[in-house]
Amino acid sequence: MSKEITARAVDYSQWYNDLIIKGELADYSAVRGCMVIKPYGFGLWENMRDVLDKMFKDTGHVNAYFPLFVPKSLFEAEEKNAEGFAKECAVVTHYRLKTDPDNKGKLIVDPEAKLEEELVVRPTSEAIIWNTYKNWIQSYRDLPILINQWANVVRWEMRTRLFLRTAEFLWQEGHTAHATEQEAVEETVKMLHVYADFVENYMALPVIKGVKSANERFAGAVDTYCIEAMMQDGKALQAGTSHFLGQNFAKAFDVRFSDKDNNYDYVWATSWGVSTRLIGALVMAHSDDEGLILPPRIAPLQVVIVPIYKGEEQKAMIDEKVDTVVKELKAKGIRVKYDDADNARPGWKFAEWEKKGVPVRLTFGARDIVNGIVEIARRDTSEKQNHNLEGLAGTIEALLEDIQHNMFHKAKTFRDDNIRKVDTWDEFVKTLDEQPGFIAAHWDGTPETEEKIKELTKATIRCIPLDNPQEAGKCILTGNPSKERVLFARAY
RNA sequence: AGGGAAGUAGCGCAGGCCGGUAGCGCAUCUGGUUUGGGACCAGGGGGUCGCAGGUUCGAAUCCUGUCUUCCCUACCA
Numbered sequence: 001m002s003k004e005i006t007a008r009a010v011d012y013s014q015w016y017n018d019l020i021i022k023g024e025l026a027d028y029s030a031v032r033g034c035m036v037i038k039p040y041g042f043g044l045w046e047n048m049r050d051v052l053d054k055m056f057k058d059t060g061h062v063n064a065y066f067p068l069f070v071p072k073s074l075f076e077a078e079e080k081n082a083e084g085f086a087k088e089c090a091v092v093t094h095y096r097l098k099t100d101p102d103n104k105g106k107l108i109v110d111p112e113a114k115l116e117e118e119l120v121v122r123p124t125s126e127a128i129i130w131n132t133y134k135n136w137i138q139s140y141r142d143l144p145i146l147i148n149q150w151a152n153v154v155r156w157e158m159r160t161r162l163f164l165r166t167a168e169f170l171w172q173e174g175h176t177a178h179a180t181e182q183e184a185v186e187e188t189v190k191m192l193h194v195y196a197d198f199v200e201n202y203m204a205l206p207v208i209k210g211v212k213s214a215n216e217r218f219a220g221a222v223d224t225y226c227i228e229a230m231m232q233d234g235k236a237l238q239a240g241t242s243h244f245l246g247q248n249f250a251k252a253f254d255v256r257f258s259d260k261d262n263n264y265d266y267v268w269a270t271s272w273g274v275s276t277r278l279i280g281a282l283v284m285a286h287s288d289d290e291g292l293i294l295p296p297r298i299a300p301l302q303v304v305i306v307p308i309y310k311g312e313e314q315k316a317m318i319d320e321k322v323d324t325v326v327k328e329l330k331a332k333g334i335r336v337k338y339d340d341a342d343n344a345r346p347g348w349k350f351a352e353w354e355k356k357g358v359p360v361r362l363t364f365g366a367r368d369i370v371n372g373i374v375e376i377a378r379r380d381t382s383e384k385q386n387h388n389l390e391g392l393a394g395t396i397e398a399l400l401e402d403i404q405h406n407m408f409h410k411a412k413t414f415r416d417d418n419i420r421k422v423d424t425w426d427e428f429v430k431t432l433d434e435q436p437g438f439i440a441a442h443w444d445g446t447p448e449t450e451e452k453i454k455e456l457t458k459a460t461i462r463c464i465p466l467d468n469p470q471e472a473g474k475c476i477l478t479g480n481p482s483k484e485r486v487l488f489a490r491a492y
Numbered sequence: 493a494g495g496g497a498a499g500u501a502g503c504g505c506a507g508g509c510c511g512g513u514a515g516c517g518c519a520u521c522u523g524g525u526u527u528g529g530g531a532c533c534a535g536g537g538g539g540u541c542g543c544a545g546g547u548u549c550g551a552a553u554c555c556u557g558u559c560u561u562c563c564c565u566a567c568c569a
Contacts, residue, residue, distance in 0.1 A: 002530095003530065004503095004530095011563095013562085013563075014562085014563090017562080028560080028561065029560095030559085030560070031560090032559080032560065032561090080569085081569080083569090084569040085569070087567085087568090088567095088568075088569095123569095124569090155568085157567090157568070158493065158566085158567060158568080159566090159567080159568085160561095165568080212569095215569095216569080217569070218569050219569040220569080221569080224569080241569095243569095307527095308527065308528055309527070310526080310527065311527095342527095343520095344530085345526080345527050345529090345530075345531060346527065346528065346529070346530095347527090347528085347529035347530050347531085348529085348530040348531090349529095349530085350529050350530080351529070351530050352530080363528075365528055366528095367528075368528090375528085
């Protein structure tokens with residue numbers, strides 16, 4: 001049992017906070033609602049970002065950067081979108097401070113430096129981007145525009161949670177413009193699959209691809225596609241969204257083009273994004289009471305090596321062996337650290353690196369080296385085994401892959417075991433309270449019913465899965481006819 | 493935003509009711525012994541007690557305000 005981490009069974013929320021703080025992913029800051037992402041956590045984000053960035057490039061996208069500030073008049077142009085975000089926007093009203101005449105050494109906002117037009121700190125960039133696209137698009141030859149940006153955004157939240165909900169967070173937002181509706185829809189779905197591919201194959205987190213109900217849809221979108229993941233407490237976490245925006249933004253910003261036949265029409269749009277929130281999902285889905293468990297493909301460190309020795313002579317002998325092994329591992333592209341700090345003993349190091357979720361630990365004992373072996377410990381199962389120094393790098397390489405797959409399958413088994421079909425209201429309520437997870441149930445398709453269910457149980461429709469089997473049934477609440485089951489859950 | 497709790501050394505906490513100038517454990521530094529699952533001994537350093545006012549001869553302690561964090565509720569395209 002870890003000395004520093006609250007057990008899941010004792011306090012799930014505190015467990016999550018402990019993992020992040022003690023695992024050194026992030027720290028609290030002096031700014032309300034904002035956190036500091038520490039080097040170890042940022043290393044994780046960088047790895048995620050690099051993989052995603054390559055996936056975006058491979059699907060024909062390019063990166064660009066748009067302003068942090070959006071003039072209020074632009075922001076309000078697409079009404080539904082503006083309305084959706086209005087109550088969580090930070091607004092810049094002044095551009096200058098001055099020394100307080102009544103209190104030397106203090107600064108006050110200079111009342112004479114009021115902006116003529118307030119600037120909204122972007123909660124998302126559709127407005128400024130579509131205002132720009134208007135100037136870039138005249139002809140079908142200018143389309144498609146396939147741009148992504150890596151940026152920070154601000155959404156003023158009342159309640160914050162590290163990584164899951166903070167006032168400022170990092171993300172990427174793709175914004176594309178197309179000549180036809182079909183092409184835009186295809187783009188929306190394509191990026192949803194890119195996200196699912198990334199989250200499943202790199203983060204080892206199984207997701208369900210689906211479409212949001214009207215209540216959960218992005219403001220300003222025609223359709224919102226999403227990937228939903230299940231956390232260890234059975235709650236759902238939206239891991240990524242991809243929106244088909246129709247012509248809503250094109251109309252709001254008057255973005256039109258001439259097609260081959262000289263027809264003049266509005267362009268079709270998409271936007272899609274994932275954020276540092278994914279780190280929260282990763283932490284909550286895989287970790288245990290000893291600390292983080294990071295999937296090898298994106299772990300900042302994949303292998304840590306701990307020496308055990310008596311005296312300088314043994315240390316020198318170990319150093320020599322480790323040096324060779326580190327070179328072999330690095331030659332295979334494996335991220336490895338030799339922890340030979342002499343101010344901590346082995347047991348302390350073991351606990352420390354387990355807390356930080358490093359997938360594989362190698363223990364180099366003086367005794368072992370004489371026998372030509374090394375101890376390999378894997379974080380995901382806590383198993384330890386001895387291995388010959390010969391062929392070690394190849395074994396580690398395979399082991400990292402095995403851990404990656406094992407983590408995915410473990411998470412997938414858990415998720416699949418916690419999706420339950422429910423057909424009556426009583427059973428629905430009981431299941432939500434007693435067996436947290438996703439519930440597949442019939443729904444009559446109306447926003448009113450969804451709202452009522454949310455009111456009564458706090459559960460929302462997470463998504464209507466893609467390729468959902470069609471099956472006649474009766475709505476769980478109203479008894480009205482339904483043609484398919486949808487997924488309900490309480491969500492983060 | 494409402495309710496509750498908290499903020500004292502890097503971390504975790506005591507002291508506070510009853511005002512008198514701050515202490516414990518861990519960490520850190522020095523020396524030594526150690527090293528196969530969070531070592532031990534000895535010595536040392538480090539804090540305007542979240543911040544700002546007020547009461548007082550004197551405030552970590554009492555009063556007012558404010559900021560930050562955590563928990564519950566509400567909100568959350």
